[in-house]
Amino acid sequence: MSQATLRVQKISGHAGSVPGQDAQREFTVCKLIDTTTCIGCKACEVACMEWNDLPFGETVFDNTYQTMPETRWNYWNLILFNEHEKEDGSLMWLMRKNQCMHCADPGCLAACPSDGAIVQYTNGIVDFQQANCIGCGYCITGCPFDIPKMNPKTNRVFKCTLCADRVQESLEPACIKSCPTGCLHFGSKEDMLDTAEKRAKQLRDDYNFPNAGVYNPAGVGGTGVVYVLHDATKPELYGGLPSNPSIPWSVKLWKGPLKWLGNAAMIGGIVGLVVHYLRFGPKEREETIKEPHEGAEP
Amino acid sequence: MSETEQVVPPGHVLRYNFKERITHWVAAGSYLYLLFTGLAFWSPWLFWLAAVFGGGQISRMLHPFVGLVFAASVVVMYAMWAAHMHVDENDKRWFQSVNYYVQNEDEKMPPAGRYNAGQKSLFWGFVVCMVLLLLSGFVLWEPQYFPWRSVMAMRIAILIHASSALLTIGLFLIHVYMGVFAERGALDSMVHGDVTMHFVKRYHPAWYEEITGQPASPKK
Numbered sequence: 001m002s003q004a005t006l007r008v009q010k011i012s013g014h015a016g017s018v019p020g021q022d023a024q025r026e027f028t029v030c031k032l033i034d035t036t037t038c039i040g041c042k043a044c045e046v047a048c049m050e051w052n053d054l055p056f057g058e059t060v061f062d063n064t065y066q067t068m069p070e071t072r073w074n075y076w077n078l079i080l081f082n083e084h085e086k087e088d089g090s091l092m093w094l095m096r097k098n099q100c101m102h103c104a105d106p107g108c109l110a111a112c113p114s115d116g117a118i119v120q121y122t123n124g125i126v127d128f129q130q131a132n133c134i135g136c137g138y139c140i141t142g143c144p145f146d147i148p149k150m151n152p153k154t155n156r157v158f159k160c161t162l163c164a165d166r167v168q169e170s171l172e173p174a175c176i177k178s179c180p181t182g183c184l185h186f187g188s189k190e191d192m193l194d195t196a197e198k199r200a201k202q203l204r205d206d207y208n209f210p211n212a213g214v215y216n217p218a219g220v221g222g223t224g225v226v227y228v229l230h231d232a233t234k235p236e237l238y239g240g241l242p243s244n245p246s247i248p249w250s251v252k253l254w255k256g257p258l259k260w261l262g263n264a265a266m267i268g269g270i271v272g273l274v275v276h277y278l279r280f281g282p283k284e285r286e287e288t289i290k291e292p293h294e295g296a297e298p
Numbered sequence: 299m300s301e302t303e304q305v306v307p308p309g310h311v312l313r314y315n316f317k318e319r320i321t322h323w324v325a326a327g328s329y330l331y332l333l334f335t336g337l338a339f340w341s342p343w344l345f346w347l348a349a350v351f352g353g354g355q356i357s358r359m360l361h362p363f364v365g366l367v368f369a370a371s372v373v374v375m376y377a378m379w380a381a382h383m384h385v386d387e388n389d390k391r392w393f394q395s396v397n398y399y400v401q402n403e404d405e406k407m408p409p410a411g412r413y414n415a416g417q418k419s420l421f422w423g424f425v426v427c428m429v430l431l432l433l434s435g436f437v438l439w440e441p442q443y444f445p446w447r448s449v450m451a452m453r454i455a456i457l458i459h460a461s462s463a464l465l466t467i468g469l470f471l472i473h474v475y476m477g478v479f480a481e482r483g484a485l486d487s488m489v490h491g492d493v494t495m496h497f498v499k500r501y502h503p504a505w506y507e508e509i510t511g512q513p514a515s516p517k518k
Contacts, residue, residue, distance in 0.1 A: 015343040114354050132354070134357070136339065136358055138456065140452065141452045141453045152440075250456065251453070254457055258457070258461065262460070262464045265468065266464070269467075269472075270471065280400070280401060280402045282479060282482055284482055
């Protein structure tokens with residue numbers, strides 16, 4: 001892949017055409033995370049910090065493997081641990097590497113008012129351009145996965161870039177490169193879905209996980225990160241992965257009907273007042289007013 | 299109503315004293331800034347407005363502070379004018395015959411006092427919208443600093459902020475149209491403070507009767 005894959009196909013807060021729209025020839029990229037072979041080593045977390053040169057933040061120690069409760073503006077990749085009790089009373093680890101899902105239909109981009117602060121490249125990567133970010137935090141309200149986080153010092157929002165800088169140089173993202181078990185894969189969306197489905201079938205047929213499946217939610221147009229889950233019917237068990245994510249209704253209402261209603265009302269209001277003035281004019285014309293003294297006491 | 303009575307030309311009466319005028323124009327100036335920067339965030343087609351006011355970041359940074367100025371000026375206006383703004387039976391009748399007002403057939407309207415029913419509605423509309431904008435604006439201002447940071451609260455706040463802002467835009471358009479174009483003399487009153495007795499008799503007949511003790515129209 002060349003830099004041409006970083007042509008932009010969607011731009012936040014943007015009026016008019018987009019340079020890379022309908023210019024796509026290359027495939028969209030995808031990260032595959034097989035939660036069934038994750039051992040929770042956190043090598044991906046370290047690789048992410050290293051490659052993206054993120055400053056360290058304080059970790060929280062609460063007698064669990066969970067070093068922090070959620071991703072942060074300077075911590076884009078976090079394994080969520082859940083010690084799950086199965087129906088027979090035995091325990092099993094559910095570990096999910098959490099990061100931006102790189103939705104085909106990104107809610108952050110839909111909610112963002114700032115021109116060019118969030119872009120989607122033709123290879124599917126959703127990337128924040130902090131230079132254009134105005135710090136309103138609307139992207140946070142648009143995300144069904146609670147991923148974008150604001151740096152309180154600079155009022156700019158950050159998240160996983162899917163290592164767009166590595167991908168454009170034909171390298172795999174840093175997390176993929178660091179994974180020791182091979183639970184992380186990177187390639188075209190088509191190939192990754194194929195691999196994921198094969199793995200899910202294997203889990204169903206040979207490993208006694210009858211509900212194993214692939215997480216690629218249609219509500220956000222599919223994602224640039226897909227999971228293989230032991231139990232695809234209960235994604236919530238994996239650190240609150242939403243079973244049917246979509247752009248929040250409030251963002252749809254605000255960017256849809258409310259926007260059109262508001263625009264129509266504002267333009268209609270101005271036109272209406274101009275027409276009223278032309279039809280009826282002022283309530284009284286200066287030249288008809290008999291000034292001043294009308295017998296009233298001043 | 300003013301304690302520092304200003305001298306007005308003969309045949310004129312003071313409608314807005316200095317404090318009222320300065321408060322009005324502080325509100326007007328801050329509202330215009332909020333309107334234009336707010337519209338920049340409202341639509342990509344208007345995002346260029348943010349560039350006019352120093353760019354998106356500066357607009358986003360100053361918008362809440364100017365919002366505080368606007369809110370404070372509305373609070374002062376509330377303290378000054380709320381007593382004049384009680385909606386009574388006469389105002390209800392005024393609204394029932396509002397189509398005469400729209401068609402400039404004011405002689406068929408119930409006589410308005412110091413403020414007519416439309417002006418009272420404008421006042422209360424702005425007071426209510428200001429409170430909604432202030433509360434929702436606080437939720438959106440620096441949410442990362444609040445430990446109870448709630449994405450759902452922000453989602454609701456955006457809807458409230460946008461809806462109430464749209465309402466104020468409607469009120470604002472009508473207000474500017476009435477004050478600048480429809481009622482000649484209204485803008486002058488907010489600049490110089492005084493109106494002619496003719497203006498009082500023409501637009502606020504009940505107020506005319508109140509301050510002169512004479513009937514506004516001979517027929518009545």
